[in-house]
Structures are given as C-alpha cells and as structure tokens.
Amino acid sequence: MRASRLVSLLLLLQNRGRMSATRLAAELGVTPRTVYRDVEALAAAGVPIYAEHGPDGGYELIDGYRTRLTGLTADEAESLFLTGMQGPAAELGLGAQVAAAELKLMAALPTPYRDASIRIRERFHLDAPGWYREPDTVPHLVAAAEALWQDRRIEIRYRRWSPEPAEVTRRLRPLGLVLKAGVWYLVAQGKGDPRTYRVASIKSLKPLPDTFARPPGFDLAEFWRTHVDRYERADAAGEAVVRLSPAGLAALPEVLGPRATRQARATLREPGPDGWCEATVPLENLPHAAAGLLRLGPEARVVAPPELVAHMAATIAEMAALYT
Structure with a gap:
C-alpha cells in the first residue's frame, strides 16, 4: 500500500x-x-x-527530473489507451480503478507521449457488443470475478438450454472470464474438464468457504480458442449445396458469416454460362439454414439436401401467400 x-x-x-x-x-x-x-x-x-x-x-x-515507465516506447504508450474498455471494466466493478490507472499512466508519460495518447482517445472508441442486440444483464458477474480472483469455489443455479431447458445446480472452480461479442462467459471446472457458462444464464451464485488450486499449466486463451473451434465444428450437423449468383457470392460474408464463406469459397465449382456457381455451406438445422439463405433472396437456390429444398419451398410459398 x-x-x-x-x-x-x-x-x-x-x-x-x-x-x-x-x-x-x-x-x-x-x-x-x-x-x-x-x-x-x-x-x-x-x-x-x-x-x-x-x-x-x-x-x-528538481527541474528536468522525470520518472519514466522503463522500456515503454511511444507506440506502446499510445496503444495502452486502446485497451481500456470502460464498459466491460464497469461491469466487473473496476470502472473507477481503470479510470484511475489511466490518469496515473497519463501523468507518468513524457509530454510528447501524453499528447499522442490524447489524440488516440479522441479518435478511437472500442464498442464490444454486437449490432442489434441489448447487452446481457449480468447481476452475478462481479461475484464471479471476485471468486475467480480469490480462487474460491462457487455454487451456481444455472439455466441451461441443451439437451433441454432446465435449471441445474453446479459447484464449480472458476478459472476465467471471457468477453465475446459483448457476451460474458465463465470458464469453470466441475467434476470433469473445464466448461463454459454464459454469465447471464446464472440465476444465483454463492461463494463457498473453501479455495482451490488452479490446474497446472491451464491457459485461458488457449482453452477459449480450442472451445470456439470445437463449438463451430459441432454446430454444423451437415452440409447444403447452393447455387449462387455473383451478387449472392459477394453477399455471403455479411449474410452467413466468415465460416460459411470460407467453406463456400473452398468448394466453389466453375461458374456456368449465366455466371452462377455451385458451392457447399455448413448446415446447422433446417430452420436456421433456411432463415440465413432466405436473406440472399433470388441470388441463391438450394440444390441439396432434399429436406432443405422442401423446407425452403414451403416457407417461400407461405410467404407468397401472404401477399396474394
């Protein structure tokens, strides 16, 4: 102190x-x-x-004396002001600390560095949540962060959605918190391997009196990368074959996302005389796939599987009936 x-x-x-x-x-x-x-x-x-x-x-x-942050270059000093996201920090209960740390950092920087850092703050703003969605309500985030910091076990009541919606009680060892596209996830270990829990789905959280030792060699960033990769692979139950116009192919990243776009471009067939080409995209389930492909409008036509073709045709017929 x-x-x-x-x-x-x-x-x-x-x-x-x-x-x-x-x-x-x-x-x-x-x-x-x-x-x-x-x-x-x-x-x-x-x-x-x-x-x-x-x-x-x-x-x-004495004139001319300044303490400096050892080894900190101008570019490094400027980049530090891009890392302080006050919204997430406030959700963790650290808003005041982050603000105080930035003030101290600003005070410690030589004048040229300080001026450049002010320019960074005036010109860049980081906004973590995705478009068209309200931020999650996370009333138990601070308690989870405190338990995580203290290596303290917790008991949570959690609303899970698969294999079927239900509230379950779990005793966990919190290992990390991750902010992904504006959504907080708790990485914690129960009886088996570490798993992820959406913090907004935690209905109650109680710190337990006992502490625990973190698993040796556990790397939060590496665990999260592996989890995301495994989740995305498991999310696709199959594949769909789609014919795309040049405009449809160009719209894929915005409509179906980067993963489907990568697969489509990797499986792209030669275009026909009309400029349309055939490609394969990941198929999660019929309603989800149909909803995405319908956003391409007349720039895409599903070829397979037959059940998706039938689902698309039925949906389009129902939509057309609304306007006749």
Whole structure:
C-alpha cells in the first residue's frame, strides 16, 4: 500500500509541479504527517525532491527530473489507451480503478507521449457488443470475478438450454472470464474438464468457504480458442449445396458469416454460362439454414439436401401467400 502511495506522490509532483503537503495529503487521502514521512522516504531512495518554504512553498522535483515507465516506447504508450474498455471494466466493478490507472499512466508519460495518447482517445472508441442486440444483464458477474480472483469455489443455479431447458445446480472452480461479442462467459471446472457458462444464464451464485488450486499449466486463451473451434465444428450437423449468383457470392460474408464463406469459397465449382456457381455451406438445422439463405433472396437456390429444398419451398410459398 505504501509503495503505491509513494509512486502516486511522485507522479503528482511530476505532473503538477510544486504542491504543498496539505494538497498532497488531500490528493492521497492521508495526513500531512504521512506526506512528510513519504517525502523523506523518496529522498532517501535518491529521488531529487526538495522543499520550498514560505506561503507559496511546497515540495517540488528538481527541474528536468522525470520518472519514466522503463522500456515503454511511444507506440506502446499510445496503444495502452486502446485497451481500456470502460464498459466491460464497469461491469466487473473496476470502472473507477481503470479510470484511475489511466490518469496515473497519463501523468507518468513524457509530454510528447501524453499528447499522442490524447489524440488516440479522441479518435478511437472500442464498442464490444454486437449490432442489434441489448447487452446481457449480468447481476452475478462481479461475484464471479471476485471468486475467480480469490480462487474460491462457487455454487451456481444455472439455466441451461441443451439437451433441454432446465435449471441445474453446479459447484464449480472458476478459472476465467471471457468477453465475446459483448457476451460474458465463465470458464469453470466441475467434476470433469473445464466448461463454459454464459454469465447471464446464472440465476444465483454463492461463494463457498473453501479455495482451490488452479490446474497446472491451464491457459485461458488457449482453452477459449480450442472451445470456439470445437463449438463451430459441432454446430454444423451437415452440409447444403447452393447455387449462387455473383451478387449472392459477394453477399455471403455479411449474410452467413466468415465460416460459411470460407467453406463456400473452398468448394466453389466453375461458374456456368449465366455466371452462377455451385458451392457447399455448413448446415446447422433446417430452420436456421433456411432463415440465413432466405436473406440472399433470388441470388441463391438450394440444390441439396432434399429436406432443405422442401423446407425452403414451403416457407417461400407461405410467404407468397401472404401477399396474394
């Protein structure tokens, strides 16, 4: 605690210049007597700090002295201001801490770096949630984060959707939190391998008194990459063969997403005289596939499987009936 306060005192003097013990004490939330002791400690450590007496006096650093973040380049300093997403930090209960850390970082930077960082903040904004959706309500996110930080086991009541909707109770060892497209996921271990739980589906969370040791070598980023890859592969129950116009092929990334687009382009047949070509796309289930392909309108025609062709034809007929 005192080490952090000494750094803050040093940064205040560096950023604002001469300050009285009373002002320093107010900024740091301590008494002037504590400031006197801290100044003595900094001076003993070799920091060139001196006191100016009189009505306008106070503590000041010798001209030209600055503490710098060791090894931090201009580009690295600027990039740090792209990483502080205040929305997610606030959801985790860390909004004030992130803001304070950014202020301290700003104070510690030399003037040219500071000016460039201000330009970054004025010109870039990171917005994590996806389009056309309200953010999840995550009332138990802070409790999950606290248990995660303390390596404390938790008991949750969870609303799962497969194999069928039901509320279940689980005792878990939280291993990590992941924010994906504006949705928070808890990575936790129960009786078997680690699994993922959507935080918004947690109906209640109770910290347990006992702590646990994290699995040796567990890598959260690597686990998440493997989980996403496995989820996407399992999500496709089969394949559909589709004929696409040039406009339909160009619209695939926006309509069906990058994974389906990659597969379609990898399986693309030579275009016919009309410019249409045949490709294969992943098939999750009939309603989901039909809903996506219908967005392509007359720029796509399903060739197989027969059940998807029939589903598309029936859906289009029902839609046409609404307008006749």
